[in-house]
Amino acid sequence: MIEILQWTTLVACAAATLSRIPNLVRKKNRSLFYIFALMTVATLLSIKAPYLAIDGMLGNTNVANLLLRFIIFGAIYFLGMRIAKGFGDVHGLQFIRGRAGTVVLGLISLALLILFALMDSEGSSVGMMDVYAKDERNRLLVEYYGAAGRAYPAYVCLAILPAMLRAAGSTLPAMLRISALLLAVGGIAITLSLLFPVIPPALGYLTFIINYTAILCFVFGLMLIWLAKAMARRKVPEHIRKPAGT
Numbered sequence: 735m736i737e738i739l740q741w742t743t744l745v746a747c748a749a750a751t752l753s754r755i756p757n758l759v760r761k762k763n764r765s766l767f768y769i770f771a772l773m774t775v776a777t778l779l780s781i782k783a784p785y786l787a788i789d790g791m792l793g794n795t796n797v798a799n800l801l802l803r804f805i806i807f808g809a810i811y812f813l814g815m816r817i818a819k820g821f822g823d824v825h826g827l828q829f830i831r832g833r834a835g836t837v838v839l840g841l842i843s844l845a846l847l848i849l850f851a852l853m854d855s856e857g858s859s860v861g862m863m864d865v866y867a868k869d870e871r872n873r874l875l876v877e878y879y880g881a882a883g884r885a886y887p888a889y890v891c892l893a894i895l896p897a898m899l900r901a902a903g904s905t906l907p908a909m910l911r912i913s914a915l916l917l918a919v920g921g922i923a924i925t926l927s928l929l930f931p932v933i934p935p936a937l938g939y940l941t942f943i944i945n946y947t948a949i950l951c952f953v954f955g956l957m958l959i960w961l962a963k964a965m966a967r968r969k970v971p972e973h974i975r976k977p978a979g980t
Contacts, residue, residue, distance in 0.1 A: 736942045740781045743946045747774040750953050765816050766956060772809035773949060776802060780945075782860045789858040796855040796862050803846055803883040807839065810924075813952060814890040817917055820959060823897035830893055842886045849879040877931060884927045891921035909965075913958035920951030 751774050754767035778784045779802040789798035811830065818826035829835055853875040857864045866876040898921060901914035923944045930941050 736939060737781075739942060739946045740777070743949050744774065744777045744781065746950060746953050747777050750774075750957055753957075763960075765812055766960065769809060769812050769816060769956065770953065772805055772812070773953065776805045776809055777946075777949060779805070780860070785860050786858050794856065794858045796858060796865060798858070799862055800846065800850050804843070806883070807843070807886050810887040810890045811839070813956075814894050816956070817894050818897065821894075821897050821901050821914065823894055826894040826897050830890055835889075835893075838889050839886055842882050845882045846879065849875055849882060853879065881928075881931065884924075884930065888925045888928050891924040895921045895925070907962060909958055909962040913955045913962065916951045916955035916958065920948040920955060923948035923951065 747770055751767065751770040754763075754770055757763050758767040779788065779798055785798055789796060792798055792801075814826065814830045817823070818830060853865060853872050854868060855862070855865055859865065862876050862879075866873050895918060898914045898918035902911050902918055904911065904914075906914070926944055927941070927948075933940055
């Protein structure tokens with residue numbers, strides 16, 4: 735079941751990325767392409783076979799996991815910015831790209847690098863489970879490392895969540911309200927990832943469901959926004975959309 739969810743998410747992200755190539759070529763709304771592309775790479779690195787292959791090329795020291803964390807940071811940053819701008823969320827923008835957001839990103843990134851350097855990361859394993867099992871010291875370092883990796887995405891999602899909930903309950907067109915609801919669900923799922931350390935091992939599969947639910951909600955939420963805008967443009971008369979003489 736987990737593998738089906740992983741590969742389904744990868745296919746959805748890749749399809750969304752490919753759908754944005756024409757606009758990328760036309761230099762139009764390029765941020766969506768970058769968001770989907772980063773999500774695709776992040777999903778690929780979270781699947782066992784691709785992860786082991788890529789980390790093997792990088793030295794079998796789980797550098798691929800560190801790379802994955804920063805790819806997620808980039809994806810969530812651009813995602814948060816795109817959503818905040820799209821829904822006119824001024825406060826969300828300030829929290830993400832303002833001084834507070836810069837400080838949070840800088841401190842968390844530094845913590846990730848330090849924790850990774852301190853642990854014995856030898857031996858590729860998805861989620862660094864083999865590193866976790868080495869000894870008590872590495873177990874604690876992996877837990878702190880994982881917490882740091884989840885902290886920044888949760889910060890960004892909390893910054894934009896209020897605006898998404900307001901938009902979902904507003905009088906916006908139905909498609910935009912559904913989009914806002916999906917994005918809000920994705921944000922809540924990412925925030926719930928902070929609780930991963932208290933989830934019993936027997937329920938460990940919930941971490942996969944939460945993570946991939948978040949990604950799918952973000953992908954479909956953004957695609958709905960794009961679709962709603964495209965439909966709105968088609969409803970505008972040609973003489974209004976194009977200035978006279980063009």
